[in-house]
Amino acid sequence: MDAALPDENAMNPAEHNRFMARAIALAVENVRKGLGGPFGCVVVKDGQIVAEGANRVTSANDPTAHAEIVAIREACRVLGHFQLTGCDLYTSCEPCPMCLGAIYWARPARVFYAGTAEDAAQAGFDDVDILRELQQPPVRRRIPMQQIMREPALEAFRLWQQKPDKVAY
Numbered sequence: 001m002d003a004a005l006p007d008e009n010a011m012n013p014a015e016h017n018r019f020m021a022r023a024i025a026l027a028v029e030n031v032r033k034g035l036g037g038p039f040g041c042v043v044v045k046d047g048q049i050v051a052e053g054a055n056r057v058t059s060a061n062d063p064t065a066h067a068e069i070v071a072i073r074e075a076c077r078v079l080g081h082f083q084l085t086g087c088d089l090y091t092s093c094e095p096c097p098m099c100l101g102a103i104y105w106a107r108p109a110r111v112f113y114a115g116t117a118e119d120a121a122q123a124g125f126d127d128v129d130i131l132r133e134l135q136q137p138p139v140r141r142r143i144p145m146q147q148i149m150r151e152p153a154l155e156a157f158r159l160w161q162q163k164p165d166k167v168a169y
Contacts, residue, residue: 011047019044019090020114022052026067027092030054038123039067041091043075043084043108050087051075067091068099072106082169084108093120096127097134105169 019042026040036055043051053071057063068091076082087108093115095103103111117127129142138145160166 015047016090016112019049019088020092020112022049023067023090023092024114026052026054030067035059036065037125039092041067041071041089043071043087043089045075045079045084045087050078064098066096066099068095069102072102076106082106088112093117096120096125097130 023040023042026042027038028040030036030040031038036057036059039055041053042049051071051074053067053069053074055067056065056070068089071089071091072084075084075087079087084106085108089103089108089111091099091111091113094113094117095111096117120126121128133141133143138147
């Protein structure tokens with residue numbers, strides 16, 4: 001039986017704990033300062049923090065300003081790319097559905113989280129309703145959704161498909 005090859009990018013547990021401790025500290029500091037919810041996140045590349053984020057939903061009046069989204073946006077700005085190839089994301093809590101979608105679009109190498117979705121729910125941040133809504137057909141969702149003008153909208157997709165210099169993502 002072959003022995004597993006060591007991961008060249010593997011960090012020792014102390015390094016993982018250091019980055020997670022920073023994400024947790026951002027969450028705690030955010031609550032203490034009254035800047036938003038109890039969530040923090042850091043993006044790490046090559047053993048260095050390249051971006052940090054804390055929940056800014058209420059202070060920025062932005063429902064998308066979750067810690068992971070804030071950190072992903074900053075990391076992409078710093079790295080000059082829309083994908084986080086080779087990066088690790090450390091977040092103080094298991095990502096919500098929106099953040100999970102953003103994480104998959106950003107394509108980091110790995111995600112580490114501390115608290116669970118259940119922990120967040122017990123603190124009043126329950127994603128179960130959103131998850132249930134995502135499983136419903138659009139016409140049965142709580143917020144009414146109606147498709148209109150599909151044919152004219154398809155022109156943008158046709159143009160995209162024909163574009164020789166498009167950057168795929």
